[in-house]
Amino acid sequence: MAKKIILSGNRPTGRLHWGNYTGALENWVRLQDDYDCYFMVADWHVLTTALDKAKDIRANTREMILDWLGAGLDPERSVLFIQSEIKEHAELYLLFCMLISMGRLERNPTFKEQVRDLNLAGEISFGHLGYPVLQAADILAYRADAVPVGEDQLPHLELTREIARRFNHHFGAILPEPEGLVTKFGRFPGTDGKRMSKSLGNTVDLAAEPDEIRSTLKTAFTDPQRLRRNDPGNPDVCAIYTYYQKFMPQEAELTATECRSAERGCVDCKQRLADGVIEVLAPLRERRARFAADPATVDDIVAAGCDRAREKARETMDLIHDTMQIG
Ligand code: TRP
Numbered sequence: 548m549a550k551k552i553i554l555s556g557n558r559p560t561g562r563l564h565w566g567n568y569t570g571a572l573e574n575w576v577r578l579q580d581d582y583d584c585y586f587m588v589a590d591w592h593v594l595t596t597a598l599d600k601a602k603d604i605r606a607n608t609r610e611m612i613l614d615w616l617g618a619g620l621d622p623e624r625s626v627l628f629i630q631s632e633i634k635e636h637a638e639l640y641l642l643f644c645m646l647i648s649m650g651r652l653e654r655n656p657t658f659k660e661q662v663r664d665l666n667l668a669g670e671i672s673f674g675h676l677g678y679p680v681l682q683a684a685d686i687l688a689y690r691a692d693a694v695p696v697g698e699d700q701l702p703h704l705e706l707t708r709e710i711a712r713r714f715n716h717h718f719g720a721i722l723p724e725p726e727g728l729v730t731k732f733g734r735f736p737g738t739d740g741k742r743m744s745k746s747l748g749n750t751v752d753l754a755a756e757p758d759e760i761r762s763t764l765k766t767a768f769t770d771p772q773r774l775r776r777n778d779p780g781n782p783d784v785c786a787i788y789t790y791y792q793k794f795m796p797q798e799a800e801l802t803a804t805e806c807r808s809a810e811r812g813c814v815d816c817k818q819r820l821a822d823g824v825i826e827v828l829a830p831l832r833e834r835r836a837r838f839a840a841d842p843a844t845v846d847d848i849v850a851a852g853c854d855r856a857r858e859k860a861r862e863t864m865d866l867i868h869d870t871m872q873i874g
């Protein structure tokens with residue numbers, strides 16, 4: 548039986564951090580065992596909200612692909628590709644633009660939030676409003692059955708399903724309605740205890756060198772009520788404890804106990820975590836470094852991925868042309 552198809556993507560904003568890893572990438576690596584996977588660098592999507600970042604897109608794409616390969620996305624099994632290399636997405640996007648109302652796009656909660664948070668009122672591009680339509684094209688160009696995403700992306704997936712339904716209704720039932728596979732490890736704290744996010748400057752890169760991991764963890768957020776070494780702490784509000792749960796789960800329980808009883812101080816606790824994480828992430832760092840030292844191989848991987856993606860997207864477009872009797 549043919550495997551189900553998965554597509555997911557990430558905007559290239561530079562190196563990935565621990566939050567990106569636990570929230571998505573690590574899950575993608577596992578999904579490769581059971582699905583035909585397409586993983587896409589969503590470079591056009593960067594332009595919808597950050598035109599000024601255009602000049603960094605190629606360099607950031609490279610960094611992200613290295614993070615993907617380092618983390619274990621396997622080009623033998625998965626298709627790693629770049630959105631802007633597959634022009635079929637643009638054609639499908641254009642067609643989908645006819646299937647969705649302006650009102651529906653304006654009601655998209657992600658859009659409303661961005662307009663509010665980025666202070667964009669009056670400065671919104673047509674492309675920004677159409678962001679989820681392009682995302683629907685990304686997904687449906689591969690007739691994906693499922694899309695691993697964070698919870699924040701579920702409204703976009705709902706829109707994708709609506710577009711598929713409408714297409715099927717008007718022209719003929721050829722598009723699946725993909726389901727979302729929501730990643731379980733919920734909110735991942737940054738080094739200041741708030742959600743880990745590049746814009747908050749509280750990240751640790753997946754590719755961080757040992758020294759960098761040590762120095763970043765040294766100043767990371769712990770229980771603010773624990774002022775003195777001998778005060779008992781509360782691991783449940785401590786970022787360091789979440790990092791234990793994530794990267795050294797076998798030590799998490801002991802850590803919580805020794806924190807609550809003040810047997811272990813924060814300085815020791817952080818050092819121990821740093822040692823552990825440095826070791827756990829070493830294979831990823833080393834694999835990344837091997838690819839980084841061999842740019843020709845990375846070029847080949849990306850070129851081959853784009854070829855495979857294009858082939859599949861063309862197959863879908865042929866179907867679409869036949870069904871719509873246009874193009
Ligand atoms: N919108 C996603 C994000 O902000 C990126 C993305 C673009 C995507 N196209 C996609 C995710 C298709 C899943 C499927 O990260």
